[in-house]
Amino acid sequence: MQLDKRPRLVDGKLPVFVFPTELVYYADDRSSHKQVLTVYNPYDFTLKFKVLCTTRRKYAVVDAEGTIRPGCCVDVVIRHKEINEASYGISDKFRLNLYEHGRRDAIGSKDIPTILLPTSQGRERESEELSSSQAESSASLPFTAVARQRSATPGPTVVLLALVCVAALLLPMQGEAGSSLPVYLHLTVNQKLIAAYVLGLVTMVILRT
Template structure:
Protein backbone atom coordinates (compact mmCIF):
# COMPACT_ATOMS: atom_id res chain seq x y z
CA UNK A 1 0.00 0.00 0.00
CA UNK A 2 1.20 3.54 -0.77
CA UNK A 3 3.05 4.99 2.21
CA UNK A 4 2.59 8.75 2.13
CA UNK A 5 4.91 9.56 5.04
CA UNK A 6 7.78 7.54 3.53
CA UNK A 7 7.47 9.26 0.18
CA UNK A 8 7.37 12.68 1.83
CA UNK A 9 10.55 11.87 3.68
CA UNK A 10 12.63 10.49 0.81
CA UNK A 11 11.59 13.08 -1.79
CA UNK A 12 10.10 10.52 -4.15
CA UNK A 13 6.47 11.51 -4.10
CA UNK A 14 4.87 10.33 -7.38
CA UNK A 15 4.07 13.22 -9.71
CA UNK A 16 1.29 12.79 -12.26
CA UNK A 17 1.65 14.72 -15.52
CA UNK A 18 -0.21 14.25 -18.81
CA UNK A 19 0.80 13.87 -21.56
CA UNK A 20 4.34 12.50 -21.19
CA UNK A 21 5.53 14.01 -24.49
CA UNK A 22 4.74 17.30 -26.24
CA UNK A 23 5.03 17.27 -30.03
CA UNK A 24 5.14 20.53 -31.97
CA UNK A 25 4.99 20.64 -35.79
CA UNK A 26 6.56 23.34 -37.94
CA UNK A 27 3.86 23.11 -40.61
CA UNK A 28 0.93 23.17 -38.13
CA UNK A 29 0.56 26.50 -36.33
CA UNK A 30 -2.19 25.15 -34.11
CA UNK A 31 0.31 22.69 -32.58
CA UNK A 32 2.71 25.45 -31.49
CA UNK A 33 0.67 25.78 -28.27
CA UNK A 34 0.21 22.68 -26.11
CA UNK A 35 -1.47 22.05 -22.76
CA UNK A 36 0.02 20.02 -19.94
CA UNK A 37 -2.12 18.80 -17.03
CA UNK A 38 -0.60 18.35 -13.57
CA UNK A 39 -2.66 16.33 -11.08
CA UNK A 40 -2.70 16.39 -7.28
CA UNK A 41 -4.53 13.28 -6.00
CA UNK A 42 -3.25 13.83 -2.46
CA UNK A 43 -4.95 15.17 0.66
CA UNK A 44 -2.69 18.24 0.92
CA UNK A 45 -1.95 21.15 -1.47
CA UNK A 46 1.14 21.01 -3.68
CA UNK A 47 3.32 23.77 -5.09
CA UNK A 48 4.67 23.08 -8.56
CA UNK A 49 7.32 24.64 -10.77
CA UNK A 50 8.13 24.06 -14.46
CA UNK A 51 11.78 23.80 -15.51
CA UNK A 52 13.26 23.32 -18.99
CA UNK A 53 16.66 22.54 -20.49
CA UNK A 54 16.21 25.33 -23.09
CA UNK A 55 13.74 27.88 -21.64
CA UNK A 56 14.43 30.48 -24.36
CA UNK A 57 12.52 28.33 -26.85
CA UNK A 58 9.30 28.27 -24.87
CA UNK A 59 6.80 30.51 -23.14
CA UNK A 60 5.01 28.88 -20.21
CA UNK A 61 1.77 30.30 -18.84
CA UNK A 62 1.70 29.99 -15.04
CA UNK A 63 5.01 28.13 -14.80
CA UNK A 64 4.58 27.84 -11.03
CA UNK A 65 1.66 27.80 -8.66
CA UNK A 66 -0.40 25.77 -6.20
CA UNK A 67 -2.63 22.76 -6.81
CA UNK A 68 -5.39 22.17 -4.31
CA UNK A 69 -5.97 18.65 -2.92
CA UNK A 70 -7.65 16.27 -5.39
CA UNK A 71 -7.45 18.90 -8.14
CA UNK A 72 -5.43 19.55 -11.26
CA UNK A 73 -4.06 22.52 -13.20
CA UNK A 74 -3.47 23.09 -16.90
CA UNK A 75 -0.14 24.59 -17.93
CA UNK A 76 0.03 26.10 -21.43
CA UNK A 77 3.40 25.68 -23.17
CA UNK A 78 4.07 27.59 -26.39
CA UNK A 79 7.04 26.94 -28.69
CA UNK A 80 8.34 30.39 -29.73
CA UNK A 81 11.39 29.41 -31.78
CA UNK A 82 9.96 27.52 -34.75
CA UNK A 83 12.81 27.09 -37.24
CA UNK A 84 14.47 24.32 -39.20
CA UNK A 85 17.53 24.35 -36.92
CA UNK A 86 15.38 23.26 -33.97
CA UNK A 87 13.58 20.45 -35.78
CA UNK A 88 14.34 17.03 -34.38
CA UNK A 89 15.78 18.41 -31.13
CA UNK A 90 14.38 16.67 -28.06
CA UNK A 91 14.14 19.22 -25.23
CA UNK A 92 13.39 18.17 -21.68
CA UNK A 93 10.91 19.62 -19.19
CA UNK A 94 10.67 18.89 -15.48
CA UNK A 95 7.77 19.37 -13.07
CA UNK A 96 8.94 19.54 -9.47
CA UNK A 97 6.53 19.68 -6.54
CA UNK A 98 6.77 20.61 -2.88
CA UNK A 99 4.28 20.82 -0.03
CA UNK A 100 2.57 24.19 0.20
CA UNK A 101 4.47 26.43 2.60
CA UNK A 102 7.69 24.38 2.40
CA UNK A 103 10.72 24.53 0.11
CA UNK A 104 11.78 20.88 0.20
CA UNK A 105 11.24 19.16 -3.15
CA UNK A 106 8.94 16.17 -2.63
CA UNK A 107 8.99 14.78 -6.14
CA UNK A 108 9.69 15.46 -9.80
CA UNK A 109 8.57 14.28 -13.22
CA UNK A 110 10.47 14.66 -16.49
CA UNK A 111 8.91 14.74 -19.94
CA UNK A 112 10.12 15.64 -23.41
CA UNK A 113 9.16 18.20 -26.06
CA UNK A 114 10.15 17.94 -29.71
CA UNK A 115 9.68 20.07 -32.80
CA UNK A 116 9.01 18.03 -35.95
CA UNK A 117 8.70 19.26 -39.55
CA UNK A 118 5.44 17.38 -40.05
CA UNK A 119 3.30 14.75 -38.38
CA UNK A 120 4.63 11.20 -38.46
CA UNK A 121 8.32 12.12 -38.23
CA UNK A 122 10.42 10.72 -35.36
CA UNK A 123 13.48 12.10 -33.67
CA UNK A 124 16.47 11.09 -31.56
CA UNK A 125 17.03 12.61 -28.12
CA UNK A 126 19.74 15.15 -27.39
CA UNK A 127 22.07 14.80 -24.40
CA UNK A 128 21.80 18.21 -22.73
CA UNK A 129 19.63 17.68 -19.65
CA UNK A 130 20.48 20.83 -17.66
CA UNK A 131 17.20 22.28 -16.42
CA UNK A 132 16.45 26.00 -16.03
CA UNK A 133 13.41 27.89 -14.83
CA UNK A 134 10.97 28.67 -17.61
CA UNK A 135 9.60 32.12 -18.37
CA UNK A 136 6.29 33.00 -16.79
CA UNK A 137 3.74 34.50 -19.17
CA UNK A 138 1.05 36.91 -18.07
CA UNK A 139 -1.98 35.21 -16.56
CA UNK A 140 -4.94 35.04 -18.89
CA UNK A 141 -2.86 35.64 -22.00
CA UNK A 142 -3.60 32.24 -23.47
CA UNK A 143 -6.29 29.64 -23.20
CA UNK A 144 -5.32 25.96 -23.02
CA UNK A 145 -5.02 24.42 -26.47
CA UNK A 146 -4.97 20.79 -27.45
CA UNK A 147 -2.11 18.41 -26.73
CA UNK A 148 -1.40 15.12 -28.53
CA UNK A 149 -1.69 11.97 -26.42
CA UNK A 150 0.29 9.48 -28.50
CA UNK A 151 0.93 8.57 -32.11
CA UNK A 152 -1.96 6.11 -32.25
CA UNK A 153 -4.45 8.74 -31.12
CA UNK A 154 -3.07 11.25 -33.65
CA UNK A 155 -3.75 8.87 -36.54
CA UNK A 156 -7.27 8.00 -35.50
CA UNK A 157 -10.03 9.77 -37.36
CA UNK A 158 -12.69 10.11 -34.68
CA UNK A 159 -15.42 12.70 -34.73
CA UNK A 160 -16.13 12.61 -31.03
CA UNK A 161 -15.43 10.69 -27.81
CA UNK A 162 -17.09 7.30 -27.56
CA UNK A 163 -19.61 6.38 -24.89
CA UNK A 164 -17.03 4.11 -23.24
CA UNK A 165 -14.53 6.99 -22.97
CA UNK A 166 -17.11 9.33 -21.42
CA UNK A 167 -18.34 6.62 -19.03
CA UNK A 168 -14.76 5.84 -17.97
CA UNK A 169 -14.13 9.51 -17.24
CA UNK A 170 -17.31 9.79 -15.15
CA UNK A 171 -16.40 6.70 -13.13
CA UNK A 172 -12.94 8.13 -12.40
CA UNK A 173 -14.41 11.47 -11.30
CA UNK A 174 -16.84 9.71 -8.97
CA UNK A 175 -13.99 7.61 -7.56
CA UNK A 176 -11.94 10.73 -6.80
CA UNK A 177 -14.93 12.30 -5.03
CA UNK A 178 -15.49 9.30 -2.74
CA UNK A 179 -14.05 9.50 0.80
CA UNK A 180 -10.64 8.03 1.55
CA UNK A 181 -10.03 5.10 3.86
CA UNK A 182 -9.94 6.21 7.47
CA UNK A 183 -11.88 9.41 6.79
CA UNK A 184 -14.37 10.19 9.54
CA UNK A 185 -17.79 11.73 9.25
CA UNK A 186 -18.85 9.99 6.04
CA UNK A 187 -22.21 8.26 5.86
CA UNK A 188 -21.12 6.01 3.01
CA UNK A 189 -20.38 2.32 3.73
CA UNK A 190 -16.77 1.25 4.24
CA UNK A 191 -16.48 -0.46 0.85
CA UNK A 192 -16.95 2.95 -0.81
CA UNK A 193 -13.97 4.39 1.07
CA UNK A 194 -11.10 4.12 -1.41
CA UNK A 195 -7.40 3.75 -0.67
CA UNK A 196 -4.79 6.26 -1.89
CA UNK A 197 -3.57 3.74 -4.46
CA UNK A 198 -7.06 3.36 -5.89
CA UNK A 199 -7.42 7.14 -6.19
CA UNK A 200 -4.01 7.43 -7.87
CA UNK A 201 -5.13 4.91 -10.48
CA UNK A 202 -8.38 6.83 -11.00
CA UNK A 203 -6.44 10.09 -11.45
CA UNK A 204 -4.10 8.42 -13.95
CA UNK A 205 -6.94 7.00 -16.04
CA UNK A 206 -8.83 10.31 -15.89
CA UNK A 207 -5.76 12.08 -17.25
CA UNK A 208 -5.57 9.70 -20.21
CA UNK A 209 -9.27 10.14 -20.92
CA UNK A 210 -8.94 13.94 -20.68
CA UNK A 211 -6.09 14.05 -23.16
CA UNK A 212 -7.99 11.79 -25.56
CA UNK A 213 -11.12 13.98 -25.43
CA UNK A 214 -9.10 17.20 -25.88
CA UNK A 215 -7.31 15.75 -28.90
CA UNK A 216 -10.59 14.69 -30.50
Protein backbone atom coordinates in the same frame (compact mmCIF):
# COMPACT_ATOMS: atom_id res chain seq x y z
CA MET B 1 -3.62 9.80 17.62
CA GLN B 2 -3.81 10.89 13.97
CA LEU B 3 -2.52 8.47 11.39
CA ASP B 4 -0.12 9.68 8.70
CA LYS B 5 -2.06 9.48 5.44
CA ARG B 6 0.85 10.38 3.24
CA PRO B 7 1.48 7.71 0.58
CA ARG B 8 4.65 5.67 0.68
CA LEU B 9 7.45 7.35 -1.24
CA VAL B 10 9.14 5.57 -4.13
CA ASP B 11 12.94 5.92 -3.95
CA GLY B 12 12.44 8.83 -1.59
CA LYS B 13 10.14 10.71 -3.98
CA LEU B 14 6.39 11.19 -4.30
CA PRO B 15 4.87 9.59 -7.45
CA VAL B 16 4.02 12.32 -10.00
CA PHE B 17 0.94 12.05 -12.22
CA VAL B 18 1.06 14.20 -15.36
CA PHE B 19 -0.38 13.85 -18.86
CA PRO B 20 0.97 13.77 -21.49
CA THR B 21 4.46 12.52 -20.71
CA GLU B 22 5.92 13.89 -23.96
CA LEU B 23 5.27 17.11 -25.92
CA VAL B 24 5.49 17.01 -29.73
CA TYR B 25 5.17 20.20 -31.77
CA TYR B 26 4.68 20.31 -35.56
CA ALA B 27 5.80 23.28 -37.64
CA ASP B 28 3.03 22.75 -40.22
CA ASP B 29 0.26 22.38 -37.61
CA ARG B 30 -0.48 25.67 -35.85
CA SER B 31 -2.85 23.96 -33.41
CA SER B 32 0.10 21.95 -32.04
CA HIS B 33 2.15 25.06 -31.23
CA LYS B 34 0.27 25.24 -27.93
CA GLN B 35 0.37 22.15 -25.70
CA VAL B 36 -1.32 21.52 -22.36
CA LEU B 37 0.18 19.59 -19.44
CA THR B 38 -2.36 18.31 -16.91
CA VAL B 39 -0.97 17.73 -13.42
CA TYR B 40 -3.02 15.59 -11.02
CA ASN B 41 -3.02 15.62 -7.22
CA PRO B 42 -4.72 12.41 -5.99
CA TYR B 43 -3.36 12.95 -2.46
CA ASP B 44 -5.11 14.31 0.63
CA PHE B 45 -2.85 17.36 1.02
CA THR B 46 -2.19 20.43 -1.10
CA LEU B 47 0.81 20.40 -3.43
CA LYS B 48 2.83 23.22 -4.92
CA PHE B 49 4.26 22.76 -8.41
CA LYS B 50 6.91 24.43 -10.55
CA VAL B 51 7.69 23.83 -14.22
CA LEU B 52 11.33 24.26 -15.26
CA CYS B 53 12.84 24.08 -18.76
CA THR B 54 16.27 23.47 -20.26
CA THR B 55 15.71 26.18 -22.92
CA ARG B 56 13.43 28.86 -21.52
CA ARG B 57 13.80 31.29 -24.45
CA LYS B 58 12.06 28.86 -26.81
CA TYR B 59 8.90 28.40 -24.74
CA ALA B 60 6.24 30.47 -23.03
CA VAL B 61 4.80 28.71 -19.98
CA VAL B 62 1.52 30.06 -18.62
CA ASP B 63 1.30 29.70 -14.82
CA ALA B 64 4.60 27.87 -14.42
CA GLU B 65 4.07 27.83 -10.63
CA GLY B 66 0.99 27.25 -8.52
CA THR B 67 -0.87 24.99 -6.12
CA ILE B 68 -3.06 21.93 -6.60
CA ARG B 69 -5.73 21.16 -4.04
CA PRO B 70 -6.30 17.57 -2.86
CA GLY B 71 -8.12 15.47 -5.45
CA CYS B 72 -7.83 18.16 -8.13
CA CYS B 73 -5.77 18.86 -11.23
CA VAL B 74 -4.38 21.90 -13.03
CA ASP B 75 -3.58 22.63 -16.68
CA VAL B 76 -0.26 24.23 -17.63
CA VAL B 77 -0.19 25.78 -21.12
CA ILE B 78 3.18 25.61 -22.94
CA ARG B 79 3.67 27.48 -26.23
CA HIS B 80 6.60 26.97 -28.58
CA LYS B 81 7.96 30.40 -29.62
CA GLU B 82 10.69 29.38 -32.10
CA ILE B 83 8.96 27.56 -34.94
CA ASN B 84 11.80 27.56 -37.48
CA GLU B 85 14.07 25.13 -39.29
CA ALA B 86 16.92 25.73 -36.85
CA SER B 87 14.81 24.13 -34.09
CA TYR B 88 13.69 21.04 -36.08
CA GLY B 89 14.57 17.74 -34.41
CA ILE B 90 16.11 19.34 -31.31
CA SER B 91 15.00 17.70 -28.07
CA ASP B 92 14.39 19.86 -25.02
CA LYS B 93 13.13 18.89 -21.61
CA PHE B 94 10.71 20.22 -19.02
CA ARG B 95 10.94 19.23 -15.37
CA LEU B 96 7.86 19.22 -13.17
CA ASN B 97 8.71 19.57 -9.47
CA LEU B 98 6.21 19.02 -6.66
CA TYR B 99 6.56 20.58 -3.22
CA GLU B 100 4.71 20.38 0.07
CA HIS B 101 3.62 23.66 1.64
CA GLY B 102 6.29 25.04 3.93
CA ARG B 103 9.11 23.03 2.36
CA ARG B 104 11.67 24.17 -0.19
CA ASP B 105 12.94 20.78 -1.33
CA ALA B 106 11.01 18.96 -4.05
CA ILE B 107 9.23 15.81 -2.84
CA GLY B 108 8.60 14.58 -6.38
CA SER B 109 9.71 15.35 -9.94
CA LYS B 110 9.15 14.15 -13.49
CA ASP B 111 10.89 15.00 -16.76
CA ILE B 112 8.78 15.67 -19.87
CA PRO B 113 10.75 15.57 -23.15
CA THR B 114 9.69 17.82 -26.04
CA ILE B 115 10.60 18.06 -29.72
CA LEU B 116 9.71 20.17 -32.77
CA LEU B 117 9.17 18.31 -36.05
CA PRO B 118 8.65 19.77 -39.55
CA THR B 119 5.45 17.90 -40.38
CA SER B 120 2.95 15.64 -38.66
CA GLN B 121 3.09 13.21 -41.62
CA GLY B 122 6.78 12.63 -41.01
CA ARG B 123 6.12 11.90 -37.36
CA GLU B 124 3.42 9.40 -38.31
CA ARG B 125 5.80 7.44 -40.52
CA GLU B 126 8.47 7.58 -37.84
CA SER B 127 6.02 6.30 -35.22
CA GLU B 128 5.07 3.33 -37.39
CA GLU B 129 8.75 2.40 -37.78
CA LEU B 130 9.31 2.63 -34.04
CA SER B 131 6.27 0.56 -33.08
CA SER B 132 8.39 -2.58 -32.68
CA SER B 133 11.40 -0.90 -31.04
CA GLN B 134 12.16 -0.27 -27.39
CA ALA B 135 9.33 0.53 -24.99
CA GLU B 136 10.74 3.96 -24.17
CA SER B 137 10.55 5.02 -27.81
CA SER B 138 7.15 3.50 -28.46
CA ALA B 139 5.73 5.31 -25.44
CA SER B 140 5.67 8.50 -27.54
CA LEU B 141 3.17 7.08 -30.06
CA PRO B 142 -0.06 8.02 -28.22
CA PHE B 143 1.06 11.65 -28.03
CA THR B 144 1.60 11.73 -31.79
CA ALA B 145 -2.06 10.86 -32.22
CA VAL B 146 -3.06 13.85 -30.10
CA ALA B 147 -1.89 16.28 -32.78
CA ARG B 148 -3.13 14.19 -35.74
CA GLN B 149 -6.67 13.52 -34.61
CA ARG B 150 -8.25 16.28 -32.54
CA SER B 151 -11.78 16.28 -33.93
CA ALA B 152 -12.75 12.60 -33.54
CA THR B 153 -15.53 11.57 -31.16
CA PRO B 154 -14.82 8.84 -28.57
CA GLY B 155 -17.30 6.10 -27.72
CA PRO B 156 -19.80 6.58 -24.88
CA THR B 157 -18.22 3.80 -22.78
CA VAL B 158 -14.83 5.50 -22.84
CA VAL B 159 -16.34 8.87 -21.93
CA LEU B 160 -18.31 7.27 -19.09
CA LEU B 161 -15.17 5.64 -17.70
CA ALA B 162 -13.36 8.99 -17.82
CA LEU B 163 -16.21 10.66 -15.91
CA VAL B 164 -16.14 7.90 -13.28
CA CYS B 165 -12.40 8.44 -12.77
CA VAL B 166 -12.86 12.19 -12.44
CA ALA B 167 -15.66 11.65 -9.93
CA ALA B 168 -13.44 9.28 -7.94
CA LEU B 169 -10.69 11.91 -7.75
CA LEU B 170 -13.21 14.44 -6.40
CA LEU B 171 -14.55 12.14 -3.67
CA PRO B 172 -13.32 12.72 -0.10
CA MET B 173 -10.46 10.77 1.45
CA GLN B 174 -10.96 8.04 4.03
CA GLY B 175 -11.20 9.54 7.49
CA GLU B 176 -11.88 13.06 6.20
CA ALA B 177 -14.09 14.95 8.59
CA GLY B 178 -16.96 17.23 7.64
CA SER B 179 -18.14 15.27 4.61
CA SER B 180 -21.84 14.44 4.27
CA LEU B 181 -21.21 11.54 1.88
CA PRO B 182 -21.57 7.92 3.07
CA VAL B 183 -18.45 6.21 4.41
CA TYR B 184 -18.24 3.81 1.47
CA LEU B 185 -17.70 6.80 -0.84
CA HIS B 186 -14.58 7.86 1.07
CA LEU B 187 -11.62 6.54 -0.94
CA THR B 188 -8.10 5.63 0.12
CA VAL B 189 -4.96 7.21 -1.33
CA ASN B 190 -4.24 4.06 -3.34
CA GLN B 191 -7.74 4.10 -4.85
CA LYS B 192 -7.27 7.70 -5.93
CA LEU B 193 -3.87 6.85 -7.42
CA ILE B 194 -5.49 4.09 -9.47
CA ALA B 195 -8.24 6.47 -10.62
CA ALA B 196 -5.65 9.05 -11.71
CA TYR B 197 -3.67 6.40 -13.60
CA VAL B 198 -6.76 5.00 -15.34
CA LEU B 199 -7.88 8.53 -16.23
CA GLY B 200 -4.55 9.12 -17.96
CA LEU B 201 -4.95 5.92 -19.99
CA VAL B 202 -8.55 6.72 -20.88
CA THR B 203 -7.53 10.23 -21.95
CA MET B 204 -5.00 8.72 -24.35
CA VAL B 205 -7.74 6.47 -25.79
CA ILE B 206 -10.07 9.46 -26.22
CA LEU B 207 -7.38 11.49 -28.00
CA ARG B 208 -6.54 8.58 -30.32
CA THR B 209 -10.16 7.73 -31.18
